[in-house]
Amino acid sequence: MPASGYAYLCEFDVLKEGVPRRFEAEGVPVSLVLRGRELFAIHDVCSHSAVSLSEGEVDGCTVECWLHGSRFDLRTGRPLDPPATRPVPVYPVRVEDGGVYASLAPPSAG
Numbered sequence: 658m659p660a661s662g663y664a665y666l667c668e669f670d671v672l673k674e675g676v677p678r679r680f681e682a683e684g685v686p687v688s689l690v691l692r693g694r695e696l697f698a699i700h701d702v703c704s705h706s707a708v709s710l711s712e713g714e715v716d717g718c719t720v721e722c723w724l725h726g727s728r729f730d731l732r733t734g735r736p737l738d739p740p741a742t743r744p745v746p747v748y749p750v751r752v753e754d755g756g757v758y759a760s761l762a763p764p765s766a767g
């Protein structure tokens with residue numbers, strides 16, 4: 658049983674290394690990114706304009722927005738390049754019994 662406040666997103670097995678995947682729970686779009694032994698959950702809407710970050714490229718611990726190229730730190734949600742200036746929320750994530758869960762409220766932004 659996941660800790661209370663955690664919402665189910667997907668089975669861990671569907672995730673591929675370095676390939677962002679969009680899921681939704683409780684009306685919140687979340688991009689999951691697996692990097693080595695780390696799993697990140699970041700809000701799947703760019704803070705610059707409302708496009709999906711899961712359609713961008715992952716490089717190290719960043720995801721690059723496909724529309725204007727801002728990179729966001731997967732650990733903090735902070736933008737590393739213009740034009741985005743505001744962070745996007747990142748969510749605590751856990752894997753239990755093969756399922757991936759995230760704590761979606763309240764979100765924390767870097």
Ligand code: FES
Nearest residue numbers: 703705706722725
């Ligand atoms: S929409 Fe993402 S950087 Fe502009």
